[in-house]
Amino acid sequence: METNKIETLLKKYLEGETTLKEETLLKVYFSETENLPEEWKSYQQFFSFYQEAKNESYPIQKKKTKTLLQPILLVAASLAILFTMQLSGFFNSSNSYDQIEAENVFKEFQVQMKSVSSHLNNGSQNLAYLAYWNTTAEKLIK
Amino acid sequence: MQLTVDNSFINQIQDLRDKIYRIAKRLLISTEEAEDATQDVIVKLWQMGESKRSDFKSMEAYSVTMTKNYCLDRLKSKQAQNVALEDSNFENATDFLQNKIELRDELKWVEQLIDQLPEKERILIQLREIEQYEFEEIASILNLPEGTVRVYLSRIRKKLRKQFLEIQNYGN
Known part of the structure; x- marks a missing residue:
């Protein structure tokens, strides 16, 4: 009895002749009925999809709440930073020994470089003769 | 105010x-x-x-x-x-059979079947089957005579059902 009614409704449905009410009836029938005849199972898929699709809504943008670092993490991170600073000698103002030695080495280096450069300058005076090369060479070519 | x-x-x-x-x-x-x-x-x-x-x-x-x-x-x-590679009326049902393996959920098949329809048919399905508008309303939205809307819809419903059955039979 019921199935006959559904059968005719399905025919009407395929012909595009069902009203919205009748289509709702079909949807309800197919969502509630188990043990459907094999040839009706495809309808069930379609109707249940249509019902599901109607509930889809505009995705509400989840506000990106920046999960603040946990306080414990913050403490651990700052401790780690302090530790590495300590290791790299950031706080070591008492490294005067190294500094004095470096200054001594630098002074020594400066003295040596000065003597080298003064010897270089001696040689460079002789280089002045080279300037004559060009002028005499030009005269010869002419 | x-x-x-x-x-x-x-x-x-x-x-x-x-x-x-x-x-x-x-x-x-x-x-x-x-x-x-x-x-x-x-x-x-x-x-x-x-x-x-x-x-x-x-x-x-x-x-x-x-x-x-x-x-x-x-x-x-x-x-x-994009240069269209195929006619929009081309029914790529065979693609579906090939893609079938990827489709796990049967409801997904239905959605995929609908989404491969030409856009004019897609909107018709959306307006009638999902949004449940009266034929009269759909006719005015799509700017078509009411009779045409019914004919189109009937055609699409039959087509979708046929394609769905093809997929299922292919699986068996």
């Missing part, structure tokens, strides 16, 4: 927004594009002014039509960019 008007628009929009989004997504397929389209349509509705918005029923029809036009324009400009 101004505030209450604003609130009424916002309340109306809450209901409409989902509808606009679903229609846009059916046409554009991509979720992000559908979100953009929804935003744009709502802004346009807002700019339309209060007088036209006063009547909700007409506003709904108006916004659905607007969404449809907006999305079809989008698709058109997209198609203009």
